[in-house]
Amino acid sequence: MLPLSFSEMILLAGLTGLGLYVLREDLREMEIPALPVFLLTALAVAFGIFFPLAGGPVPPGFASAAVGGLIGLGLSAFVRLYTTWRVGAPAFGGADILLIAGGGAMLGPVYFGPWLLAACIIALLLAFIGPALARRRETEIEGETLRVIPFCPALLVSWALTWALARTGQLAFLVG
DSSP states (O other), X not given: OOOOOHHHHHHHHHHHHHHHHHHHHHHHXXXXXXXXXXXXXXXXXXXXXXXXXXXXXXXXXXXHHHHHHHHHHHHHHHHHHHHHHHHSSOSSOHHHHHHHHHHHHHHHHHHHXXXXXXXXXXXXXXXXXXXXXXXXXXXXXXXXEEEOOOHHHHHHHHHXXXXXXXXXXXXXXXXX
């Protein structure tokens, strides 16, 4: 593991601060202002370009960030459209889409799959234990009250965990 550079620490501090703000807003209001999410996504893209994680078939840097971000954007937009069509309610909101695109850019295509798998597992665990620990996450969509899975907190927690494990070499088996 290489030590963190000063620039990397500054970007990580910004990512952490914005991530904690977004997490707090989602848990308190189930609604996140757009500007912090855009800033968080922009910092994640910059991080993926300037401080890429090593490994994978795509060269690290801009190419890896672009591929990871596009995979995240495309997959999340498809899932939102599909669930809206099939179920009548979107699977997640615009903030989730931007966070998935930003996380994909920062983590790159190699760590994208494990990150989202971890996010889904964490979200389901939070959905089962969350109501016992906090208020119920319910919202009204088109006149129907729906329970909302806390996917944004799961995305942020698994994003940080995946980055830390990849950065320390604990996920080196994924890159061969």
